[in-house]
Amino acid sequence: MKRSLSGGESSSAVSGDTENEASKKIKQGGEELLKETEAVLLDENLLFEILQRIDDGSTLAKAACVSRLWKRTAQDERLWELICTKHHHRSPIQLRAVVSALGGFRSLYSSHLWPLLKPVSSSPAPIAVSAWPYHPPPLAPARSKPRWGKDEVNLSLSLLSIKYFEKMSFNNRSKSGN
Amino acid sequence: MATSSSNTNKADHSKNPPLTLRSSDGKELKIFRIVAQQSSTIMNLLDLEEESNTDVIPVSEVDGSTLEKLIELMNNHTEKSFNYLGVKERKKFYNDFFANWKILDVLNFGLVANYLGVQVIFDEACQKMADMIKSKSVEWVRKVFEIKNDFTPEEEEDLKKENKWAYERGDLDDGDDAI
Numbered sequence: 001m002k003r004s005l006s007g008g009e010s011s012s013a014v015s016g017d018t019e020n021e022a023s024k025k026i027k028q029g030g031e032e033l034l035k036e037t038e039a040v041l042l043d044e045n046l047l048f049e050i051l052q053r054i055d056d057g058s059t060l061a062k063a064a065c066v067s068r069l070w071k072r073t074a075q076d077e078r079l080w081e082l083i084c085t086k087h088h089h090r091s092p093i094q095l096r097a098v099v100s101a102l103g104g105f106r107s108l109y110s111s112h113l114w115p116l117l118k119p120v121s122s123s124p125a126p127i128a129v130s131a132w133p134y135h136p137p138p139l140a141p142a143r144s145k146p147r148w149g150k151d152e153v154n155l156s157l158s159l160l161s162i163k164y165f166e167k168m169s170f171n172n173r174s175k176s177g178n
Numbered sequence: 179m180a181t182s183s184s185n186t187n188k189a190d191h192s193k194n195p196p197l198t199l200r201s202s203d204g205k206e207l208k209i210f211r212i213v214a215q216q217s218s219t220i221m222n223l224l225d226l227e228e229e230s231n232t233d234v235i236p237v238s239e240v241d242g243s244t245l246e247k248l249i250e251l252m253n254n255h256t257e258k259s260f261n262y263l264g265v266k267e268r269k270k271f272y273n274d275f276f277a278n279w280k281i282l283d284v285l286n287f288g289l290v291a292n293y294l295g296v297q298v299i300f301d302e303a304c305q306k307m308a309d310m311i312k313s314k315s316v317e318w319v320r321k322v323f324e325i326k327n328d329f330t331p332e333e334e335e336d337l338k339k340e341n342k343w344a345y346e347r348g349d350l351d352d353g354d355d356a357i
Binding site for chain 2: 041042046049050051052053054056057058059061062063064065066067068070071110114118
């Protein structure tokens with residue numbers, strides 16, 4: 001399968017001046033075929049490699065909305081585990097077992113980690129994330145890169161397990177009237 | 179002029195003539211052996227070629243201009259100064275290399291790097307694509323990758339609801355980076 005540098009309708013500026021006549025002919029002939037094959041070239045494995053390098057959860061979540069292939073790939077638990085644990089690595093196997101039992105990393109991120117990471121609004125209200133009420137309000141715009149460590153992950157885990165147990169006990173109560 | 183491949187030390191270029199690679203569209207490009215070592219595929223092809231005693235290694239999966247760019251990058255990697263670059267400088271280097279590339283070109287480049295077994299360049303191409311889609315809208319991603327939206331309207335609604343939180347910050351200006 002011959003691949004050329006130009007994808008889609010327009011030839012990219014990169015390849016433009018180095019083409020010779022022969023390759024131009026090949027390209028024009030094959031461009032229709034190329035359009036089809038290039039879309040196919042982005043298969044699940046390659047897509048996984050790309051999504052693996054995204055470091056923010058909202059981009060990964062939006063990626064799931066692009067197409068069915070992207071949805072399948074972007075909702076892979078391994079990707080979400082990477083995002084949840086990227087600033088803190090500690091006994092990943094244990095963490096994985098607990099989180100999987102409680103609904104998975106994707107759920108952990110969207111319900112609990114994300115709200116912690118929301119950027120600070122411009123109002124002078126006390127900031128939920130910073131623990132100390134005496135923390136001086138940030139002078140610079142609060143659009144700094146969110147970081148989370150053990151504490152945030154642990155807190156999210158606790159909230160996730162509480163939510164899970166609440167669901168469980170509610171089910172039990174309705175069955176046995178305890 | 180197949181040179182023996184038994185010497186693995188960093189020989190000087192005068193003793194080891196460069197290899198010739200031939201692209202799918204007939205372009206012939208020179209690459210020094212030490213640079214070519216970054217590509218496991220070329221090394222394998224080299225072993226095959228030495229048996230048949232020809233000068234030129236055909237790389238039939240790759241067109242000339244992509245191959246040229248790839249060799250250029252591989253040359254950069256072998257320069258001593260490259261290894262001393264800090265993380266930020268490396269990042270800047272690759273940003274400059276990929277500046278103004280269309281995403282499908284980066285994709286193609288990554289696939290070629292993968293085919294030729296040059297892991298480092300494959301990684302950088304994937305990283306570049308990940309950086310490019312960061313904070314862009316779903317429509318933008320579909321447009322630049324030429325992906326068909328194969329969801330039903332209901333599915334799309336459900337997905338949007340499920341991932342509502344992800345849209346809160348809004349998207350970066352999609353304006354530039356046309357296909």
